[in-house]
Amino acid sequence: MKKVYLVGYMGCGKSAIGKRLSFVTKMPYYDMDKEIVKKMGMPIPKIFEKYGELRFREMETEFLRSFRDESCIIATGGGVPMRRENREIMRKTGLVFFLNAPFRDIWRRISTDKNRPIVQRSTRAELEFLFNERKPHYLKTAHFKVETEFRSLRDITDYIAFQIGRLKGEK
Ligand SMILES: Nc1ncnc2c1ncn2[C@@H]1O[C@H](COP(=O)(O)OP(=O)(O)OP(=O)(O)O)[C@@H](O)[C@H]1O
Numbered sequence: 001m002k003k004v005y006l007v008g009y010m011g012c013g014k015s016a017i018g019k020r021l022s023f024v025t026k027m028p029y030y031d032m033d034k035e036i037v038k039k040m041g042m043p044i045p046k047i048f049e050k051y052g053e054l055r056f057r058e059m060e061t062e063f064l065r066s067f068r069d070e071s072c073i074i075a076t077g078g079g080v081p082m083r084r085e086n087r088e089i090m091r092k093t094g095l096v097f098f099l100n101a102p103f104r105d106i107w108r109r110i111s112t113d114k115n116r117p118i119v120q121r122s123t124r125a126e127l128e129f130l131f132n133e134r135k136p137h138y139l140k141t142a143h144f145k146v147e148t149e150f151r152s153l154r155d156i157t158d159y160i161a162f163q164i165g166r167l168k169g170e171k
């Protein structure tokens with residue numbers, strides 16, 4: 001069985017939905033950011049500080065190239081679909097869902113977060129610019145665009161679980 005990848009901007013709900021989806025589908029769940037943190041033994045802001053963003057981006061690609069061959073749910077980092085190789089690996093090895101949220105909602109969720117180095121170093125306008133720059137890449141990576149505005153985590157999770165089940169021929 002294929003992997004299920006959740007892609008989208010910081011704060012769109014990849015981790016929150018990934019965990020719930022794992023519960024509903026009984027597929028194991030992995031958070032790419034957490035896997036990299038575990039491997040490196042330091043938090044993401046520290047990885048950026050010590051090795052630089054480019055090396056972090058290499059680590060993301062390395063994760064996609066080598067992560068275990070099992071059916072699972074993966075919440076990806078917000079910058080992952082920006083690289084062509086990453087997009088190709090995800091589309092080839094799984095089903096990709098883009099969680100689309102308006103920037104307004106995103107900003108409300110991420111503006112006070114200390115664990116996202118890109119948020120730490122950017123203004124609101126810069127983050128909105130990056131959001132608009134990334135959106136086409138999320139769209140071209142994804143097999144499904146999932147609208148999240150005004151929808152509960154449960155509702156979004158059930159929709160994705162339904163699509164996974166449908167494609168597995170269960171429903
Ligand atoms: N549709 C939603 N309804 C209510 N709360 C939401 C929704 N989507 C996300 N949230 C909340 O917003 C916060 C940020 O979500 P989450 O951490 O899952 O984002 P993320 O996409 O994993 O971000 P990152 O790329 O930085 O890891 C969480 O507290 C989550 O519960």
Ligand SMILES: O=C(O)C1=C[C@@H](O)[C@@H](O)[C@H](O)C1
Nearest residue numbers: 010033077078079116117118
């Ligand atoms: O959007 C991004 O570039 C990032 C999002 C997070 O998931 C982390 O991968 C890291 O903070 C970078």
Ligand SMILES: [Mg+2]
Nearest residue numbers: 014015033075
């Ligand atoms: Mg996350």
